[in-house]
Amino acid sequence: xxxxxxxxxxxxxxxxxxxxxxxxxxxxxxxxxxxxxxxxxxxxxxxxxxxxxxxxxxxxxxxxxxxxxxxxxxxxxxxxxxxxxxxxxxxxxxxxxxxxxxxxxxxxxxxxxxxxxxxxxxxxxxxxxxxxxxxxxxxxxxxxxxxxxxxxxxxxxxxxxxxxxxxxxxxxxxxxxxxxxxxxxxxxxxxxxxxxxxxxxxxxxxxxxxxxxxxxxxxxxxxxxxxxxxxxxxxxxxxxxxxxxxxxxxxxxxxxxxxxxxxxxxxxxxxxxxxxxxxxxxxxxxxxxxxxxxxxxxxxxxxxxxxxxxxxxxxxxxxxxxxxxxxxxxxxxxxxxxxxxxxxxxxxxxxxxxxx
Numbered sequence: 001x002x003x004x005x006x007x008x009x010x011x012x013x014x015x016x017x018x019x020x021x022x023x024x025x026x027x028x029x030x031x032x033x034x035x036x037x038x039x040x041x042x043x044x045x046x047x048x049x050x051x052x053x054x055x056x057x058x059x060x061x062x063x064x065x066x067x068x069x070x071x072x073x074x075x076x077x078x079x080x081x082x083x084x085x086x087x088x089x090x091x092x093x094x095x096x097x098x099x100x101x102x103x104x105x106x107x108x109x110x111x112x113x114x115x116x117x118x119x120x121x122x123x124x125x126x127x128x129x130x131x132x133x134x135x136x137x138x139x140x141x142x143x144x145x146x147x148x149x150x151x152x153x154x155x156x157x158x159x160x161x162x163x164x165x166x167x168x169x170x171x172x173x174x175x176x177x178x179x180x181x182x183x184x185x186x187x188x189x190x191x192x193x194x195x196x197x198x199x200x201x202x203x204x205x206x207x208x209x210x211x212x213x214x215x216x217x218x219x220x221x222x223x224x225x226x227x228x229x230x231x232x233x234x235x236x237x238x239x240x241x242x243x244x245x246x247x248x249x250x251x252x253x254x255x256x257x258x259x260x261x262x263x264x265x266x267x268x269x270x271x272x273x274x275x276x277x278x279x280x281x282x283x284x285x286x287x288x289x290x291x292x293x294x295x296x297x298x299x300x301x302x303x304x305x306x307x308x309x310x311x312x313x314x315x316x317x318x319x320x321x322x323x324x325x326x327x328x329x330x331x332x333x334x335x336x337x338x339x340x341x342x343x344x345x346x347x348x349x350x351x352x353x354x355x356x
Contacts, residue, residue, distance in 0.1 A: 041309025
């Protein structure tokens with residue numbers, strides 16, 4: 001139990017130093033991009049999901065489990081404005097030390113950008129990009145506890161401007177399989193920019209501290225989960241100095257309708273549900289209130305903040321698709337495939353090669 005207590009203390013010790021950091025105030029924002037369709041479908045945040053999908057490691061390193069042994073996952077996202085990114089990940093369990101490992105690589109491609117001088121004269125083009133490489137280790141403590149650590153190397157390149165950094169995610173979970181409950185706590189992106197883009201001071205990383213809970217219903221193939229993010233800061237409402245999101249026009253008068261206390265509380269929540277259809281299909285839906293409030297158009301909110309996903313799960317293959325709505329008519333698509341290699345080749349200790 002001392003190990004678990006030490007992890008909790010380390011997670012909480014970072015909140016005071018990082019409490020000021022929120023959207024628009026940090027470097028390497030691409031770290032917040034969902035790397036896989038399952039993560040996209042869950043609203044990009046979930047600290048306690050009960051799943052065998054390898055991408056859950058991104059949500060909380062303590063969600064990396066031995067059942068993900070020899071899984072290989074490849075994902076592709078068709079993002080906005082011609083931006084696309086890919087993610088590849090693999091897991092491996094080592095029984096002799098009771099530890100499960102995973103490694104992944106994410107690459108963001110911003111396309112070909114025209115380079116001009118101050119007068120607008122074209123001087124060529126360049127291809128900006130972001131990349132992160134991460135290594136995760138997870139262990140079980142007694143019967144119900146799991147804890148994990150992820151280390152990340154980050155590199156960003158925008159023409160002659162380049163930056164590097166290191167960060168870590170730390171998480172724990174407590175699972176009661178008999179009653180279908182799981183609780184998780186995770187601190188994400190604890191680290192520092194090693195090399196800044198210019199001579200100015202180094203910028204903070206997109207730190208977040210999240211707590212979540214999930215419940216598998218007993219008589220219905222449904223799992224419900226809720227995640228609270230930025231739990232160290234109550235007011236995460238962003239007020240643009242050039243545009244007040246609470247500004248409305250009524251009878252020719254301009255009125256200001258600022259976020260109330262209930263709205264401020266709910267902005268911390270991401271709610272999700274996962275429904276299993278038969279043995280081979282998973283349907284996922286989530287709602288991110290902060291995303292809806294910050295990105296939705298005032299008069300046309302539509303599906304802003306909602307995300308959906310479908311997964312086809314068979315013994316030797318998992319195929320997933322997700323779609324996430326940022327604004328009423330603006331959404332992006334995410335595709336992924338997961339191969340449990342031990343089911344194909346008998347690789348490793350867990351599982352023999354079996355049929356479909």
